Amino acid sequence: MSAPKPVVGNRPVAICSFAQSPSLRRVDQANEVEMLMPVIAEVFAKANMTKDDMGFICSGSTDYLIGGPFSFVMALDAVGVWPPKSESHVEMDAAWALYEAWVQLQEGVIDTALVYGFGKSSLGDLSRVLAMQLDPYTMGPLWPDQVSLAALQARALLDRGLSTEQEFAEIAARSRHDALKNPNAQVRNEIPVAELLEEAYAVSPLRRHTLPPLSDAAAAVILVAGDRAYDVVDRPAWITGIDHRVETHAFGARDLAVSTSTAMAAKIAGVGNGPVDIAELHGPFAPQEVIVRQAIGLDDSVTINPSGGPLAANPMMAAGLIRMGEAASRIWDGSATRAVAHATSGPLLQQNLVCVLEGES
Amino acid sequence: MTEENLAPVTMLSTPIRLDYDFTAGLAQSKTLAGYAQGKFIGQRCPKCKQVYVPSGGSCPTDGVAMDEVVELPNTGTVTTYCIVNVPFAGQSIELPYICGQILLDGANISFMGLLQEIPTDEVRMGLRVEAVWVPEDELGPNLSSVKYFRPTGEPDADYETFKEYL
Amino acid sequence: MADVVEVFRSPHVLEYPYVRSTGPIVGGYLSGLRDGKILGATGAAGRVIVPPTEYDPDTAEELSELVEVGPGGVVTTWAWVSDPREDAPLSEPFAWALVQPDGADTGILTPVAASGPDAMASGMRVTASFLPSAERQGRVQDLRCFVPEEAS
Numbered sequence: 088m089s090a091p092k093p094v095v096g097n098r099p100v101a102i103c104s105f106a107q108s109p110s111l112r113r114v115d116q117a118n119e120v121e122m123l124m125p126v127i128a129e130v131f132a133k134a135n136m137t138k139d140d141m142g143f144i145c146s147g148s149t150d151y152l153i154g155g156p157f158s159f160v161m162a163l164d165a166v167g168v169w170p171p172k173s174e175s176h177v178e179m180d181a182a183w184a185l186y187e188a189w190v191q192l193q194e195g196v197i198d199t200a201l202v203y204g205f206g207k208s209s210l211g212d213l214s215r216v217l218a219m220q221l222d223p224y225t226m227g228p229l230w231p232d233q234v235s236l237a238a239l240q241a242r243a244l245l246d247r248g249l250s251t252e253q254e255f256a257e258i259a260a261r262s263r264h265d266a267l268k269n270p271n272a273q274v275r276n277e278i279p280v281a282e283l284l285e286e287a288y289a290v291s292p293l294r295r296h297t298l299p300p301l302s303d304a305a306a307a308v309i310l311v312a313g314d315r316a317y318d319v320v321d322r323p324a325w326i327t328g329i330d331h332r333v334e335t336h337a338f339g340a341r342d343l344a345v346s347t348s349t350a351m352a353a354k355i356a357g358v359g360n361g362p363v364d365i366a367e368l369h370g371p372f373a374p375q376e377v378i379v380r381q382a383i384g385l386d387d388s389v390t391i392n393p394s395g396g397p398l399a400a401n402p403m404m405a406a407g408l409i410r411m412g413e414a415a416s417r418i419w420d421g422s423a424t425r426a427v428a429h430a431t432s433g434p435l436l437q438q439n440l441v442c443v444l445e446g447e448s
Numbered sequence: 449m450t451e452e453n454l455a456p457v458t459m460l461s462t463p464i465r466l467d468y469d470f471t472a473g474l475a476q477s478k479t480l481a482g483y484a485q486g487k488f489i490g491q492r493c494p495k496c497k498q499v500y501v502p503s504g505g506s507c508p509t510d511g512v513a514m515d516e517v518v519e520l521p522n523t524g525t526v527t528t529y530c531i532v533n534v535p536f537a538g539q540s541i542e543l544p545y546i547c548g549q550i551l552l553d554g555a556n557i558s559f560m561g562l563l564q565e566i567p568t569d570e571v572r573m574g575l576r577v578e579a580v581w582v583p584e585d586e587l588g589p590n591l592s593s594v595k596y597f598r599p600t601g602e603p604d605a606d607y608e609t610f611k612e613y614l
Numbered sequence: 615m616a617d618v619v620e621v622f623r624s625p626h627v628l629e630y631p632y633v634r635s636t637g638p639i640v641g642g643y644l645s646g647l648r649d650g651k652i653l654g655a656t657g658a659a660g661r662v663i664v665p666p667t668e669y670d671p672d673t674a675e676e677l678s679e680l681v682e683v684g685p686g687g688v689v690t691t692w693a694w695v696s697d698p699r700e701d702a703p704l705s706e707p708f709a710w711a712l713v714q715p716d717g718a719d720t721g722i723l724t725p726v727a728a729s730g731p732d733a734m735a736s737g738m739r740v741t742a743s744f745l746p747s748a749e750r751q752g753r754v755q756d757l758r759c760f761v762p763e764e765a766s
Binding site: 114115116117118119120121124127128138151153154161163164165166167168169209210211212215216219223224227228 | 460462464466467468469470471472473474475476504505506507508509510511512513
């Protein structure tokens, strides 16, 4: 057995273990560390590894969710970092922490890395929290809420004739239906599209079903480089391509109906070099899935978000990493040979990461 | 003066306010419930057997749940201290005062506490102290339940007994 | 049930009185709003960016020239808020919109005061509505909103 040759990077790296806590509207019985601890324990147990086997640890989180400084330092208690460990953190979705770990693994000095992300949307007002990422001079003082901003993007898509409200509802119905098979998902039901379309607008043109849920959860993965991956899992999910791109922060200067950064990342990651079986896309609002899918160039034959996706569970700072873990799970169980995982960060799809995962056929 | 003659804007006030409904989680809640009863509640790591008070729920060394609850005594040792002479916003204690790191007997981590009933020039490392709690009807699930620490009058602790906790 | 622990919750407020240096470009924009004008920055190939940025978003070229745009403009996309949040800039139902002022090539995030969603459309003409000059302080809120052009 040997790993497929990556199109990005020189060293084959695989996702070999994945764990997540159930996404819930409010996790009250646990602080962030307590929410994370069982997830870390599970991701190690599945890999038959411990913290002492890790060459690097990288996490994604943001202090504005908890309202306190350096929450990522406290979160390290969930891993146990004594004797001192090589560690880093990104104030982005943990998918970008995975990218940082992947870069470290490319150096060839270490073979393993733990990546995790966590977020509780329940503690504060998520729209206020997310307004903190906007331009603080010309947008922040107006405190625009995230639903209204997503609605601007949705309208741009509709005006261009690139989607319909019917399609938004179909995405929501499909996500919730698929989530019935995912015990970690939060919104799981079987509601016909016609019924969803009868809902009132939250902010027109977005009805409630097009919005992601507010979630509390954590997730973790283990990356292993080279042949050591086979010690952990029979069919490693090899990262054959990965790239992330950023667009201007000033979203009034962007074409909101398309995602140039996603398209570029997908091209560099080599999505088009072969058929894609499944894709896990991180478009938290239903119209964003349409934009991302079109940007990556996925046709109707590709199964989108078999896990239910972010419309069924959307823990901030972890939902992107969960896409990568869910996609890898489909490689491990043999239901997919080539999968795409996407993550987004920043307002209105500002930054996008695309990853191609492959198993040996 | 016409509008055009106003000075150019160079500074912008952008106040922010975010409201949270904080949850203490399980482990910290056990410690907080202890304060409301006038007790120090710590937790022990099943692996390294260290006792932390308070505990965030996880052993920072081993990354496992510190699930064994340990009631700690009222007495401990000052491992180190400083004397505060500088006023600051929101200060409620009369200057100068002593801020000490208190290692409760049986604990493996120290925490910060106010020292009273001792002149500032008599405080020292190894000083044996005890907690003075607020009256029972004022106890609550927070650190304000501990009024301060004061000397017990016992002989000082030997440096060897607390040198690992500095 | 002896092991059931009451989990404590507490209100917690994070508050900062940030005062930011604007620099000449953002400061120029805010000075303009205070004076009842909308200014943009001329970027690469004559593209006018508003609110102005210190750099061209596409080429990273440093920008310094500010030009007046608006006060009229076109709604490029909008979202109808039927139930405004407490912190919304307008208390009556309104539209969030991106408005491209005449002479500019990008959109401003702004509220639009309109009678209802039926009065809104992408491509519609709107015009800037400033606070009275005595109330303007050199901040983004000085541009209170845009209003449909026929209602101005």
